[in-house]
Amino acid sequence: MEQKKPLVHSGEEVAGGKAERFSRSGFILAAIGSSVGLGNMWKFPYITGLYGGAAFFLLFVICLLVIGIPVLMAEMTIGRAGRGSPAVSLVRLSGKKIWGGFGLLSILGAFFIMSFYAVVAGWTLHYAVLTFGGGLGKGTDFEGAFFDFIGGFQPLVWQFIVMTVTGWIVIRGASGIEKFNKVLIPALVVILLFLMVRVLMLDGAGAGVEFFLKPDFSKLTNESVLVALGHAFFSLSLGMGTMLTYGAYVDRQQSLGAASLAVGGGDLLYALLAGLIIFPTTFAFGIEPGQGPGLAFIALPAAFSAMPAGWLFGGLFFILLAIAALTSCVSLLEVPVAYSMDRWNWGRPKATIVTTVLCFLVGIPSAISVGGAVGGLHWGLRSFFDWTDFIASNIILPLGGLIVTIFVGYVWREAGKEAGLTAGWFTIWLFILRYIAPVLIVLVFLHTSGILKF
Numbered sequence: 001m002e003q004k005k006p007l008v009h010s011g012e013e014v015a016g017g018k019a020e021r022f023s024r025s026g027f028i029l030a031a032i033g034s035s036v037g038l039g040n041m042w043k044f045p046y047i048t049g050l051y052g053g054a055a056f057f058l059l060f061v062i063c064l065l066v067i068g069i070p071v072l073m074a075e076m077t078i079g080r081a082g083r084g085s086p087a088v089s090l091v092r093l094s095g096k097k098i099w100g101g102f103g104l105l106s107i108l109g110a111f112f113i114m115s116f117y118a119v120v121a122g123w124t125l126h127y128a129v130l131t132f133g134g135g136l137g138k139g140t141d142f143e144g145a146f147f148d149f150i151g152g153f154q155p156l157v158w159q160f161i162v163m164t165v166t167g168w169i170v171i172r173g174a175s176g177i178e179k180f181n182k183v184l185i186p187a188l189v190v191i192l193l194f195l196m197v198r199v200l201m202l203d204g205a206g207a208g209v210e211f212f213l214k215p216d217f218s219k220l221t222n223e224s225v226l227v228a229l230g231h232a233f234f235s236l237s238l239g240m241g242t243m244l245t246y247g248a249y250v251d252r253q254q255s256l257g258a259a260s261l262a263v264g265g266g267d268l269l270y271a272l273l274a275g276l277i278i279f280p281t282t283f284a285f286g287i288e289p290g291q292g293p294g295l296a297f298i299a300l301p302a303a304f305s306a307m308p309a310g311w312l313f314g315g316l317f318f319i320l321l322a323i324a325a326l327t328s329c330v331s332l333l334e335v336p337v338a339y340s341m342d343r344w345n346w347g348r349p350k351a352t353i354v355t356t357v358l359c360f361l362v363g364i365p366s367a368i369s370v371g372g373a374v375g376g377l378h379w380g381l382r383s384f385f386d387w388t389d390f391i392a393s394n395i396i397l398p399l400g401g402l403i404v405t406i407f408v409g410y411v412w413r414e415a416g417k418e419a420g421l422t423a424g425w426f427t428i429w430l431f432i433l434r435y436i437a438p439v440l441i442v443l444v445f446l447h448t449s450g451i452l453k454f
């Protein structure tokens with residue numbers, strides 16, 4: 001590969017300093033940290049409940065393996081070859097300015113996802129503290145407590161805390177991000193296994209396991225397929241330049257094929273274990289798993305509170321959610337931070353502080369609109385929070401994914417060299433990126449944007 005102009009934060013060599021790099025395991029853990037998040041523990045269980053249980057889970061697995069992992073690898077490959085934030089890498093590798101505009105779209109997407117994601121991450125922290133403190137004991141009106149909380153101004157304080165912690169990690173750069181994930185991801189696994197063993201011992205847990213793992217294909221609809229693919233993208237953090245930005249810090253010797261398999265596999269395993277916590281719990285306590293977004297904050301705390309030492313299990317559950325959310329927040333914030341370092345030649349501290357403050361401000365309406373603290377923040381059917389989620393997750397995300405597949409499939413001719421796959425795997429990879437992924441992504445887009453109804 002020819003020499004590229006060095007970048008302040010990610011170039012091969014930087015005058016007066018060293019380029020930022022992840023270690024091999026650090027990269028994989030950071031990427032798993034990004035992918036494992038609220039998507040797995042908050043969104044995945046209730047959409048699985050809504051769209052067909054085990055059969056939906058199977059669809060999700062297929063989408064993740066067949067489409068998700070190849071697109072994930074495409075993002076990592078672009079990032080490592082381009083050694084910059086999405087806009088810079090795309091322009092550099094194609095030699096055409098127009099691709100900068102597409103890169104910019106993904107950066108905005110990450111910024112907006114972050115703005116509301118931090119709000120929900122804040123809820124999980126609040127709930128962890130509350131549950132450990134015994135504030136959510138048996139007999140609480142869980143629904144009332146949740147709506148009172150999100151309808152007030154307290155979520156702002158928690159959103160502020162999440163943004164501050166995230167900024168505090170991101171300001172340390174790739175090595176700080178790596179260290180943070182190296183501590184928290186193992187902690188996450190330990191808590192996850194502990195909770196899983198506990199809830200599988202509940203009376204009636206078996207019905208939940210069956211619902212989650214024994215497919216009934218009559219429950220599937222066309223819509224299930226698109227929701228599964230959309231969620232595979234969200235869960236792997238695709239389409240927003242996250243994996244592309246992390247890819248810029250990867251060592252040239254690391255195998256990207258192995259890394260994408262490890263990250264995809266890690267995310268899948270996490271979804272499986274999360275499902276094995278949530279469904280046995282809901283079934284053991286006679287709760288309907290398809291009840292929507294309130295599942296994690298209303299139904300599950302109610303179930304935990306009914307167990308002996310419920311404060312401990314409930315508290316650990318929310319700590320789990322908070323850790324998963326924070327490691328994803330870090331990856332989301334890194335995208336606009338890396339962009340401002342590239343674009344305006346800012347140092348990392350300045351880029352981080354400016355981006356964090358802006359993202360906090362943009363997230364304020366989300367924090368206070370979702371529960372109706374500020375009634376005027378509803379436009380049409382959606383609150384500000386829902387609009388941000390809708391535009392970022394359902395419109396920008398599939399568009400970003402499409403751009404990545406088209407770029408590697410049709411525009412950038414050197415992808416094969418950078419990816420380092422064997423000839424056979426390369427052919428399969430390219431085939432998926434050229435002919436399968438773009439078609440499915442367009443279908444998801446038409447569906448989630450509401451243009452096409454099934």
Ligand code: TRP
Binds near residue numbers: 234240
């Ligand atoms: N993957 C994370 C989750 O499952 C969220 C996330 C982080 C994300 N970075 C992203 C989603 C980029 C879309 C794009 O919760």
